[in-house]
Amino acid sequence: MSTSAKIRLACYLAIPAVLYAIPPERVMHGHTVCLFRNLFGTECWGCGMTRALFSLLHLDFTAAWNCNRLVVIVAPLLLYLYVKEVAKTIGELR
Numbered sequence: 001m002s003t004s005a006k007i008r009l010a011c012y013l014a015i016p017a018v019l020y021a022i023p024p025e026r027v028m029h030g031h032t033v034c035l036f037r038n039l040f041g042t043e044c045w046g047c048g049m050t051r052a053l054f055s056l057l058h059l060d061f062t063a064a065w066n067c068n069r070l071v072v073i074v075a076p077l078l079l080y081l082y083v084k085e086v087a088k089t090i091g092e093l094r
Contacts (some may be wrong), residue, residue: 005092013085027054028063051075065074 028051036044052067058076064071 002092005089009086009089009093012089013027016057019054022054024058024060027051045070053078064074 032038033047034044034047036042046068048068049071052064052071053075055061055063055067056071064075074078
């Protein structure tokens with residue numbers, strides 16, 4: 001059993017708990033880090049995606065939809081990649 005695989009698995013499993021522990025006010029209100037919006041003053045297709053994913057994590061579907069409607073595509077893809085990586089790491093431990 002690989003020690004690095006155990007550490008990776010522990011980190012992968014801790015990520016959702018750590019993100020959930022962040023107060024929603026910290027993410028929902030604040031200055032944008034979008035380079036496109038800061039340079040050109042208009043929103044790109046990805047603007048609001050972090051807030052949308054964070055809202056989805058907190059089961060606020062309406063806020064997620066209002067932040068960025070592409071969350072219905074991005075969230076399942078990210079979930080798939082997350083589960084795939086966790087499964088791969090578990091497979092390494094066997």
